[in-house]
Amino acid sequence: LLTGETTNPLVYAKFSASAKACNLNERKPHILFYGHYDVMPAPQQGWNSEPFDLVSRNGYLYGRGVTNDKGPIIVVACAAAELRRRRALGADVSFLIEGEEECGSTGFDEAQDSIGHVDVILFSNSTWITEYEPCITYGLHGAVHCSLQISKSLPDLHSSIEGGVIREPMLDMIKFLGTLIDADNKVQMPAFYDDVCTQSEEEMQLLNRLFIITNRASHCLARRRRESAMTVHNLDISEPKNATVIPSRVSAQVSIRIVPDQCTEKISDDLQSFLRSRFEKLGLPNKLDVHIDKKADWWLGELNDTWFKSLEKAIYGEWGIMPLRIREGGSIPSVPFLEKGFGCHALHLPMGQSSDQAHLPNERISIANLHRGKAVVERLFSAPVMPK
Amino acid sequence: LLTGETTNPLVYAKFSASAKACNLNERKPHILFYGHYDVMPAPQQGWNSEPFDLVSRNGYLYGRGVTNDKGPIIVVACAAAELRRRRALGADVSFLIEGEEECGSTGFDEAQDSIGHVDVILFSNSTWITEYEPCITYGLHGAVHCSLQISKSLPDLHSSIEGGVIREPMLDMIKFLGTLIDADNKVQMPAFYDDVCTQSEEEMQLLNRLFIITNRASHCLARRRRESAMTVHNLDISEPKNATVIPSRVSAQVSIRIVPDQCTEKISDDLQSFLRSRFEKLGLPNKLDVHIDKKADWWLGELNDTWFKSLEKAIYGEWGIMPLRIREGGSIPSVPFLEKGFGCHALHLPMGQSSDQAHLPNERISIANLHRGKAVVERLFSAPVMPK
Numbered sequence: 040l041l042t043g044e045t046t047n048p049l050v051y052a053k054f055s056a057s058a059k060a061c062n063l064n065e066r067k068p069h070i071l072f073y074g075h076y077d078v079m080p081a082p083q084q085g086w087n088s089e090p091f092d093l094v095s096r097n098g099y100l101y102g103r104g105v106t107n108d109k110g111p112i113i114v115v116a117c118a119a120a121e122l123r124r125r126r127a128l129g130a131d132v133s134f135l136i137e138g139e140e141e142c143g144s145t146g147f148d149e150a151q152d153s154i155g156h157v158d159v160i161l162f163s164n165s166t167w168i169t170e171y172e173p174c175i176t177y178g179l180h181g182a183v184h185c186s187l188q189i190s191k192s193l194p195d196l197h198s199s200i201e202g203g204v205i206r207e208p209m210l211d212m213i214k215f216l217g218t219l220i221d222a223d224n225k226v227q228m229p230a231f232y233d234d235v236c237t238q239s240e241e242e243m244q245l246l247n248r249l250f251i252i253t254n255r256a257s258h259c260l261a262r263r264r265r266e267s268a269m270t271v272h273n274l275d276i277s278e279p280k281n282a283t284v285i286p287s288r289v290s291a292q293v294s295i296r297i298v299p300d301q302c303t304e305k306i307s308d309d310l311q312s313f314l315r316s317r318f319e320k321l322g323l324p325n326k327l328d329v330h331i332d333k334k335a336d337w338w339l340g341e342l343n344d345t346w347f348k349s350l351e352k353a354i355y356g357e358w359g360i361m362p363l364r365i366r367e368g369g370s371i372p373s374v375p376f377l378e379k380g381f382g383c384h385a386l387h388l389p390m391g392q393s394s395d396q397a398h399l400p401n402e403r404i405s406i407a408n409l410h411r412g413k414a415v416v417e418r419l420f421s422a423p424v425m426p427k
Numbered sequence: 428l429l430t431g432e433t434t435n436p437l438v439y440a441k442f443s444a445s446a447k448a449c450n451l452n453e454r455k456p457h458i459l460f461y462g463h464y465d466v467m468p469a470p471q472q473g474w475n476s477e478p479f480d481l482v483s484r485n486g487y488l489y490g491r492g493v494t495n496d497k498g499p500i501i502v503v504a505c506a507a508a509e510l511r512r513r514r515a516l517g518a519d520v521s522f523l524i525e526g527e528e529e530c531g532s533t534g535f536d537e538a539q540d541s542i543g544h545v546d547v548i549l550f551s552n553s554t555w556i557t558e559y560e561p562c563i564t565y566g567l568h569g570a571v572h573c574s575l576q577i578s579k580s581l582p583d584l585h586s587s588i589e590g591g592v593i594r595e596p597m598l599d600m601i602k603f604l605g606t607l608i609d610a611d612n613k614v615q616m617p618a619f620y621d622d623v624c625t626q627s628e629e630e631m632q633l634l635n636r637l638f639i640i641t642n643r644a645s646h647c648l649a650r651r652r653r654e655s656a657m658t659v660h661n662l663d664i665s666e667p668k669n670a671t672v673i674p675s676r677v678s679a680q681v682s683i684r685i686v687p688d689q690c691t692e693k694i695s696d697d698l699q700s701f702l703r704s705r706f707e708k709l710g711l712p713n714k715l716d717v718h719i720d721k722k723a724d725w726w727l728g729e730l731n732d733t734w735f736k737s738l739e740k741a742i743y744g745e746w747g748i749m750p751l752r753i754r755e756g757g758s759i760p761s762v763p764f765l766e767k768g769f770g771c772h773a774l775h776l777p778m779g780q781s782s783d784q785a786h787l788p789n790e791r792i793s794i795a796n797l798h799r800g801k802a803v804v805e806r807l808f809s810a811p812v813m814p815k
Contacts, residue, residue, distance in 0.1 A: 084666040180587050184670055195787050199568050199757040202684050203612050203656025204647050210608055210659060217605040220598055222709075224591050259592050268591025271598060272670045274662040278472040282572055282660045282680045282720070283757065283786050292670045296590050321610075332670070369587040369671065398671050399583050 040150055047077060047138025049150050054119045054133075057126040060421060068130040068423045071157045071381065072119075073373060074112035074164065075140030078104035085400030099403040106404040107397035111163035111390045112136060114409050118416040130423045133157070140164075140373065142333070147376065157381040159346040161419075162374060163412070166391035168365045169253055173358050173411075175350060176387040178265075178366030179374060181297030181337035183307045187314065188328040189215070190288040195277060198285045205285070208325050209276065211318075212289040215327075216271055218317055219293070224262075226269045226295070228313045235267060236300045241342075245364055252363065265366065269295050292332075296370070303336050335372035341384050345424055350386050353418035357411055365389075369397070388415065428538055435465060435526025437538050442507045442522075445514040448809060456518040456811045459545045459769065460507075461761060462500035462552065463528030466492035473788030487791040494792040495785035499551035499778045500524060502797050506804035518811045521545070528552075528761065530721075535764065545769040547734040549807075550762060551800070554779035556753045557641055561746050561799075563738060564775040565728035566652065566754030567762060569685030571695045572721040575702065577603070578676040579713045583665060586673045593673070596713050597664065599706075600677040603715075604659055606705055607681070612650075614657045614683070616701045623655060624688045629730075633752055640751065652754040657683050680720075684758070691724050723760035729772050733812055738774050741806035745799055753777075757785070776803065 040049040056067040081090035081103035088094040090103040100110065115134075122128040133154055137147070167174040189208040196205070219227055226232075238246075242265070250257040262268070271293050276286035297306055311329050318327040341347060342364065354362040378385050390412035396402045428437040444455045469478035469491035476482040478491040488498065503522075510516040521542055525535070555562040577596040584593070607615055614620075626634075630653070638645040650656070659681050664674035685694055699717050706715040729735060730752065742750040766773050778800035784790045 079669055079671070080667065082666050082668075182587060197757060197786055198658040198660065198682060199570060199684055200755055202658045202682075203654055204650045206612070207658060209661075210612075213601055213604045213659065214610070216601045222602070224594070224598075262592045266591055268586075270586040270590045270595060270673055271601065272586065272672065273597075273664045273668055273674065276661045278470050279468065279787065280470075280661055281467055281786055282682060283467070284660065285658055286661065294586060294590075294670060296587055367588055369585060398585055398669055399667065 040153075042137075042139065049138070049147075050076070050134065050136040051150060051153065052134040053131065054123050054128060056131050057123065057128045059126040060129040068158045069133065069156060070130045070420065070423065071133045071135060071154060071160045071377070072115050073160055073162050073377060074115070074134070074136045075108045075138065076104075076112065076136055077138045077141050078107070078109075079141055079398045081400070087401055090400075095406070098406055100406060100409075101401060101403045103402055105402055106166060106391040106395040107402065108140070108164045110404040110409055111412065114390065114413045115161070115163060115416050118413045119420060122417055122420050127421045129421045132420060137373070140371070147373065147380065151380050154381075157383055159383055160377050160381060160385040162371065162385060162387045163390055164371055165367070165369065165387065165389045166395045166397065167389055167393055168249060168363060168367060170392045170394060172252060172363050173354050173360070174363040174365045174389055175347070175354065176365050176367065176389050177340035177342060177347070178299070179338040179387070180367075180370050181301070181303050182294055182333065182335045182370035183297065183303065183310060183331060184292070184294045184333040185310060185314075186290060186292055186330045186332055187212070188288060188290040189325050190328070191325045193287060195279070195287045196285045198283055201285060206323055206325060207285050208289045209286060211321065211323055211325050212274065212291060215318055215321065216291060216293075220269050224268060226267065228309055230309070231306075232267065234301045235265070235298055238265065249363060249365070265298050267296055267298050267301060269293065297337050299337055299339050301337070303334050307331050307334055335370040336375040338371070338374040338378070338385065339366075340387065344384050346384055346386055349424040350388060350419055353415045354388075356418050357414045388412070428541075430525075430527065437526070437535075438464070438522065438524040439538060439541070440522040442511050442516060442520045444519050445511065445516045447514040448517040456546045457521065457544060458518045458808065458811065459521045459523060459542060459548045459765070460503050461548055461550050461765060462503070462522070462524045463496045463526065464492075464500065464524055465526045465529050466495070466497075467529055467786045469788070475789055478788075483794070486794055488794060488797075489789060489791045491790055493790055494554060494779035494783040495790065496528070496552045498792040498797055499800065502778060502801045503549070503551060503804050506801045507808060510805055510808050515809045517809045520808060525761070528759070535761065535768065539768050545771055547771055548765050548769060548773040550759065550773060550775045551778055552759055553755070553757065553775065553777045554783045554785065555777055555781055556637060556751060556755060558780045558782060560640055560751050561742050561748070562751045562753045562777055563735070563742065564753050564755065564777050565730060565735070566687070567726040567775070568755075568758050569689070569691050569725035570682055570721070570723045570758035571685065571691065571698060571719060572680070572682045573698060574678060574680055574718045574720055575600070576676060576678040576716040577713050578716070581675060583667070583675045584673045586671055589673060594711055594713060595673050596677045597674060599709065599711055599713050600662065600679060603706055603709065604679060604681075608657050612656060614655065616697055618697070619694075620655065622689045623653070623686055626653065637751060637753070653686050655684055655686050655689060657681065685725050687725055687727050689725070691722050695719050695722055723758040724763040726759070726762040726766070726773065727754075728775065732772050734772060734774055737812040738776060738807055741803045742776075744806050745802045776800070
């Protein structure tokens with residue numbers, strides 16, 4: 040399905056439930072699997088093999104996209120196809136594989152109409168919290184990505200001539216960014232943490248269990264799963280970038296991770312006014328531009344949902360242990376978006392390990408995990424438990 | 428003359444004084460002209476014509492190196508050659524044109540032996556302070572260039588997973604650089620300004636004259652000519668530079684401009700200890716590396732020298748006005764170095780205008796200035812005044 044003139048198409052496919060596996064007097068459940076085939080860029084540096092040649096080494100597949108998100112897509116597609124061949128597919132399974140996830144997920148609206156009613160949406164687009172314990176992800180961060188630029192009206196200048204005379208945009212950027220986050224990583228935006236929901240008893244217990252398993256301090260785990268944070272990703276200057284030049288333009292990329300119950304729109308608006316007012320206070324001749332590049336809502340799954348329990352049961356069936364319930368992973372704007380669109384819950388089954396290096400060099404996924412992930416999906420697809 | 432296996436050679440040439448122009452009972456003066464044929468890189472961005480195609484437009488020559496330093500070299504060479512042809516060269520003129528100025532000027536030592544005794548060294552490697560008043564540069568900044576790197580032992584991480592948990596090197600770099608220079612551009616190194624010499628009455632008068640001509644506030648002029656300053660040139664991060672990654676390594680390039688009577692070695696040592704102690708105070712798990720890339724001493728000419736007055740006279744003869752005496756321009760390590768080596772004074776005759784854009788895109792030089800610069804050099808070379 041085309042999504043636009045400059046965007047990658049959606050891949051849509053449907054595997055119908057097998058008469059043998061379903062009691063056709065009952066309504067067949069409809070599971071929608073979402074994945075994305077687009078990947079982050081992969082500069083050569085840091086890779087031990089070609090990023091776009093699939094390489095197998097020591098039980099792992101290496102290559103850009105193997106864990107995020109191509110490996111899991113293949114696994115789910117193979118599971119559905121095999122069940123269909125064996126006439127054991129207990130649900131209609133639709134595939135919606137997009138090509139724009141890494142830059143904002145556009146073009147879903149039309150697809151929705153052709154898919155019709157859906158009972159549950161399955162994702163597999165993040166990793167475990169450890170190396171050896173199967174997990175279910177039931178929460179994802181939201182995010183606001185923002186670009187800043189500080190520029191002066193003058194062009195680039197020779198620092199040995201004009202240094203110390205003018206107020207340099209780089210110095211402003213440094214001072215400015217330095218006021219956004221304190222030494223304890225706390226974001227300095229007023230009221231920033233006001234809407235972060237308090238920790239429930241159930242969450243506390245989950246955290247304690249994770250603490251024992253991961254051996255990571257529980258406040259670190261809490262930060263990873265339920266606290267908002269800000270990162271300055273990079274800083275760039277105008278050409279020619281010589282070490283004798285005062286750059287006239289300095290830009291920075293900043294992101295905020297959002298957690299329940301923060302409102303993405305409010306954080307985005309607050310961030311813009313916060314940045315502008317902070318900069319104004321510096322009272323400088325230089326100019327600040329702020330641009331919001333990307334927004335994604337957070338997502339929180341439903342632990343008491345029948346589908347959730349059905350997935351948990353499938354994992355238990357395959358692994359012999361109950362999966363860890365985790366809340367982490369990158370922001371995936373399509374999860375809350377599709378949940379709203381189809382009016383049903385989403386499930387998130389990660390297949391990769393914490394060492395998979397999504398977005399990084401030497402991205403990989405364990406071949407054993409792919410096989411067992413497929414077995415879990417087969418269990419879920421062959422005997423889905425419809426909620427009453 | 429070769430300078431090393433990986434460095435560009437020196438060009439050495441000598442034009443002997445004409446018997447006609449010299450009274451050969453007297454010792455002939457020997458003038459050494461220094462120039463450099465290497466240039467700064469020239470990325471395409473910002474240029475209106477090819478950086479390495481010489482283009483003439485509206486009375487200017489455009490191209491990388493036209494003002495710094497190829498235009499002036501050609502002018503002086505043509506002046507010497509013409510005088511020689513007309514048997515009017517009143518001094519032996521040696522040319523020493525190097526190819527390593529933009530990265531530290533190496534390989535002079537051997538050349539010095541073959542050149543022998545020198546009476547004065549002429550440079551033409553900076554620009555006027557304005558567009559329309561001929562100048563003599565009698566002072567240059569020194570410089571210390573330094574690279575910093577802050578790195579963590581962990582690799583790059585996905586910011587949506589680890590954001591807020593670890594102390595990010597970028598945040599450290601921002602906080603750290605923010606403490607080096609205050610809002611008034613003052614360098615925060617202890618005792619940094621202690622050795623800056625106080626302003627003499629003569630300097631004050633020069634400044635006031637420049638203030639009237641340039642219409643720039645005299646404190647700005649003072650800053651440009653006689654005050655030390657620090658610039659943060661750029662900041663770079665480890666690959667893959669995605670806006671979803673916490674970079675594990677952040678590097679920065681910082682320079683300090685040095686003025687009389689600051690000691691380059693002392694500033695360089697102080698800078699390293701200052702950076703290390705500031706960073707230590709932050710008490711962080713991340714690691715700081717400091718590397719001094721380049722050092723250059725400041726230079727201050729001798730206004731009462733007979734050669735200086737001879738150059739002033741030559742400019743007056745050509746332009747009909749006395750040149751402005753200015754102290755500014757990039758650091759040129761070879762000026763103080765050659766002065767010491769040959770035990771004589773240096774003269775610095777800039778030919779370009781303040782708008783010449785050395786090191787920047789659209790570098791240019793005025794053709795009229797080149798012609799009149801040549802005429803000034805011809806006057807100086809045909810009737811040099813030997814000091815008694």
